[in-house]
Amino acid sequence: MSLNTEALPKSQEVTASPEAAPQPWEPRIVGFACNWCTYAGADLAGLSRLQYPPSIRLIRVPCSGRVNPQFVIRAFQRGADGVLVAGCHPGDCHYSTGNYFTRRRFLLMQRLLEYMGMDPRRFQARWISGSEGPKFQQTVTQMTEDIKALGPNRKMRDVE
Amino acid sequence: MITEKIRAAAKELLEKGEVETVIGWERGTFWYNSTPVFISKPEQADRLVFDDFCANNLAKYLLDYRNADGKIAVFVKGCDARAITRLIQDNQVKREKVYLIGIPCTGMKEAPKTVSSQDVAGLPLLAKCQSCATPNPVIYDILLGDPVPQKEVGNRFAGVEALEAKGADEKYEHWGKLFSECIRCYACRNVCPACNCRECAFDANGLNWLGKQNNLQENQMFNMTRAMHVAGRCIECGECERVCPMGLPLMDINRKIIKDLNELFGSYDAGLNLEDRPPLGQYKLDDPEKFM
Amino acid sequence: MKTVVKSKISALLDEIAKEFNLLVPTAGDGASKFAPYTSGGQVSLDGRTLLPPKDVFFPQTEKMYKFSTDGMAGSLETLLEAPKHQMLFGVRPCDVKSIHELDHVFLTKGFVDEFYQSKRDRTFLVSIGCNGPAEPTCFCQSMGVNPQESDAVDVHLFDLGSEYGAVAKSENGEAFLQKYASFFNEAEVQLPAISEFALKPDVEGITEKLQQMFDHPLWEEVSRKCLGCGACTYLCPTCHCFDISGRVAGNQGFKFRCWDSCMFSEYTRMAGGHNPRPSKKERVRNRFLHKLQYFPERYGDLLCTGCGRCLSKCPVNMDITNIIKQIREVELA
Numbered sequence: 049m050s051l052n053t054e055a056l057p058k059s060q061e062v063t064a065s066p067e068a069a070p071q072p073w074e075p076r077i078v079g080f081a082c083n084w085c086t087y088a089g090a091d092l093a094g095l096s097r098l099q100y101p102p103s104i105r106l107i108r109v110p111c112s113g114r115v116n117p118q119f120v121i122r123a124f125q126r127g128a129d130g131v132l133v134a135g136c137h138p139g140d141c142h143y144s145t146g147n148y149f150t151r152r153r154f155l156l157m158q159r160l161l162e163y164m165g166m167d168p169r170r171f172q173a174r175w176i177s178g179s180e181g182p183k184f185q186q187t188v189t190q191m192t193e194d195i196k197a198l199g200p201n202r203k204m205r206d207v208e
Numbered sequence: 209m210i211t212e213k214i215r216a217a218a219k220e221l222l223e224k225g226e227v228e229t230v231i232g233w234e235r236g237t238f239w240y241n242s243t244p245v246f247i248s249k250p251e252q253a254d255r256l257v258f259d260d261f262c263a264n265n266l267a268k269y270l271l272d273y274r275n276a277d278g279k280i281a282v283f284v285k286g287c288d289a290r291a292i293t294r295l296i297q298d299n300q301v302k303r304e305k306v307y308l309i310g311i312p313c314t315g316m317k318e319a320p321k322t323v324s325s326q327d328v329a330g331l332p333l334l335a336k337c338q339s340c341a342t343p344n345p346v347i348y349d350i351l352l353g354d355p356v357p358q359k360e361v362g363n364r365f366a367g368v369e370a371l372e373a374k375g376a377d378e379k380y381e382h383w384g385k386l387f388s389e390c391i392r393c394y395a396c397r398n399v400c401p402a403c404n405c406r407e408c409a410f411d412a413n414g415l416n417w418l419g420k421q422n423n424l425q426e427n428q429m430f431n432m433t434r435a436m437h438v439a440g441r442c443i444e445c446g447e448c449e450r451v452c453p454m455g456l457p458l459m460d461i462n463r464k465i466i467k468d469l470n471e472l473f474g475s476y477d478a479g480l481n482l483e484d485r486p487p488l489g490q491y492k493l494d495d496p497e498k499f500m
Numbered sequence: 501m502k503t504v505v506k507s508k509i510s511a512l513l514d515e516i517a518k519e520f521n522l523l524v525p526t527a528g529d530g531a532s533k534f535a536p537y538t539s540g541g542q543v544s545l546d547g548r549t550l551l552p553p554k555d556v557f558f559p560q561t562e563k564m565y566k567f568s569t570d571g572m573a574g575s576l577e578t579l580l581e582a583p584k585h586q587m588l589f590g591v592r593p594c595d596v597k598s599i600h601e602l603d604h605v606f607l608t609k610g611f612v613d614e615f616y617q618s619k620r621d622r623t624f625l626v627s628i629g630c631n632g633p634a635e636p637t638c639f640c641q642s643m644g645v646n647p648q649e650s651d652a653v654d655v656h657l658f659d660l661g662s663e664y665g666a667v668a669k670s671e672n673g674e675a676f677l678q679k680y681a682s683f684f685n686e687a688e689v690q691l692p693a694i695s696e697f698a699l700k701p702d703v704e705g706i707t708e709k710l711q712q713m714f715d716h717p718l719w720e721e722v723s724r725k726c727l728g729c730g731a732c733t734y735l736c737p738t739c740h741c742f743d744i745s746g747r748v749a750g751n752q753g754f755k756f757r758c759w760d761s762c763m764f765s766e767y768t769r770m771a772g773g774h775n776p777r778p779s780k781k782e783r784v785r786n787r788f789l790h791k792l793q794y795f796p797e798r799y800g801d802l803l804c805t806g807c808g809r810c811l812s813k814c815p816v817n818m819d820i821t822n823i824i825k826q827i828r829e830v831e832l833a
Contacts, residue, residue: 117432117433118433121428121432121433122429125429138493138497139493145491148493148495151491151495151497153488155468155496155498156469156472157436158498159468160436160461160464160468163379163461163464164380165377165378165379165381165382165383165384166380167376172499173498175499175500204425206425207423207425236819237811237821237822238636238698241817242817243818243819244724244725245725264815264816268727272724322636323698385529391560391735392730392734393730393733394730395727395731398729398815399727399729399815412766419747420760421745421756421758422758423561447815450815451729453731
């Protein structure tokens with residue numbers, strides 16, 4: 049139980065450098081997408097052949113309000129370089145109010161993560177509706193760029 | 209003497225049969241240990257004491273009496289009363305099932321270094337009492353003693369602000385060092401009146417939210433989740449920090465969350481009155497919007 | 501007796517650290533504990549540490565085996581650390597007794613725990629006596645411990661005020677004192693008197709009495725204030741319950757063991773959901789019966805050394821000495 053960020057496993061994602069491996073490091077982003085808006089928005093982005101980096105892994109949730117702060121910590125533990133929570137715009141929630149609670153909860157969570165030493169850019173929340181394929185594309189592109197600039201995440205990572 | 213008053217009050221309630229149990233404090237191992245006690249017979253009321261060492265928040269014990277038939281009387285200081293308000297708001301305790309005996313409190317003292325010196329006046333206040341904003345109970349059926357004046361407490365977020373000003377890696381280092389010390393005895397959780405789930409996510413083994421290994425990652429998961437779970441419900445009684453055997457500054461996390469809640473959603477002090485609902489259990493249409 | 505002045509101890513430790521992996525009591529940031537010695541670093545030889553030395557032999561989390569599969573083939577590896585010579589310096593007599601109790605559990609009755617044994621065998625023990633209670637909550641004398649002297653060690657140091665008096669208690673200890681003879685003088689010494697302990701629980705006949713008290717209402721009474729946290733068991737030098745669990749990722753994984761506490765509700769919960777110790781009454785009863793009845797029945801020793809850690813750190817001042825007193829006051833029909 050020592051604090052040693054140097055003692056991370058020599059897994060490819062962490063140590064790969066351009067000379068050592070042919071594949072450049074790509075961020076891994078875990079995205080929690082609400083079933084009714086963002087997931088449909090992502091679908092639209094795909095159907096519209098919009099190009100965005102393959103860095104995001106989407107997990108479909110019934111509502112952005114379903115996302116528990118523990119989901120976020122667990123994602124970082126298991127190797128995510130960034131986490132995105134995305135749902136319907138305020139006022140458009142399929143369940144009327146779920147995303148209003150999400151908004152409060154994750155505003156707070158983002159600040160707590162920052163307080164714990166995590167760069168807040170690694171955790172984002174966005175409102176992306178079913179018709180906003182381009183916004184989904186832009187969000188993923190932007191977040192990937194930001195995290196690329198930050199480099200691989202070592203904080204809160206499970207060393208085992 | 210306040211101790212005589214609380215004994216008399218307890219005795220009367222039990223003799224009249226108004227309550228089935230009185231929860232208070234009694235003398236513990238040494239003169240500076242006051243420990244929770246449960247009195248159900250009038251003749252036992254003389255075990256009760258109230259002195260400078262009754263730091264335990266008794267509200268938590270009401271959860272053990274959720275299914276009691278009769279009423280339970282409990283002595284409440286300012287912080288304990290706020291805890292009870294919270295438990296009533298969470299529907300864990302019914303107001304009509306508890307009889308609250310309020311005691312204005314000037315703050316509890318730290319234990320001395322040796323048993324022999326009996327100089328109570330010279331002992332410092334507990335850290336949790338130094339920044340107390342509610343010395344008088346906010347909810348009670350009877351109040352023993354006169355309300356005490358509110359102290360000047362200064363900026364209770366000073367410690368949080370100092371930490372916020374540090375760099376990201378410095379902060380991570382700071383918390384990592386502390387969380388590595390955590391032995392995960394769960395004293396902080398078990399003493400906390402805001403932790404009132406019937407089954408804690410961390411005890412539900414099958415769900416596997418928390419591995420049983422004691423390492424930095426699992427300890428981070430535990431401590432951050434605990435803080436988020438009591439967000440908006442922490443009454444700042446400081447019991448978690450007081451009971452931590454490893455002396456971890458847990459209130460630095462709880463206060464950070466309180467500070468942010470105040471900044472983001474308006475000033476809120478948990479447990480001050482029954483009508484104000486906790487900030488994460490409600491929303492406003494015009495909450496700050498950072499996620500567009 | 502061989503004596504060494506206290507001011508020379510750090511020079512002695514510097515020498516020892518060249519030969520041994522040396523663990524000493526340190527004040528630490530939050531809690532005092534045994535930690536690797538660093539020259540010129542903190543050594544706190546007054547009083548007992550908050551964390552007992554049990555984790556030196558029995559770490560809170562310990563990887564035991566790792567395994568992997570490759571198609572139909574599999575491999576299993578036992579993760580026993582290569583033995584390094586280590587020294588535990590400055591153990592108090594209460595903690596020496598606790599190591600003795602752990603030896604019972606992990607090394608006797610036909611069960612030998614190789615993980616414990618590998619660390620235990622390679623550890624050289626140096627104890628330091630107390631001339632009275634190190635903390636107000638100490639009561640080792642009542643639990644059959646001589647606060648001034650330990651025998652089940654390699655070298656024992658008597659606290660003589662400005663110096664330590666050293667006695668070898670094993671052959672290794674003899675060799676050790678010879679090797680570092682330059683630090684020691686020969687002197688006639690007078691052991692100081694042991695000062696009075698505030699707590700003196702009487703454990704005479706307690707095991708026999710408890711055998712008739714399983715269903716006694718006392719347990720309901722004493723357990724009421726317990727919060728069900730594990731501070732007492734995790735700080736206890738003798739509590740040794742553990743859980744074995746594992747983690748698998750892809751085609752590989754590992755098994756680990758970690759401390760567990762009988763005070764936690766999930767400790768006895770079975771796979772189907774039934775819990776034979778459903779409330780704190782059963783859990784508190786089990787803790788005290790294990791210490792005062794079951795363990796003595798099996799090994800002939802109380803599983804309490806009187807170090808007083810549980811009682812000083814319990815959030816609600818659950819006091820084992822008081823419970824012993826209450827058990828004695830019970831009149832059995």
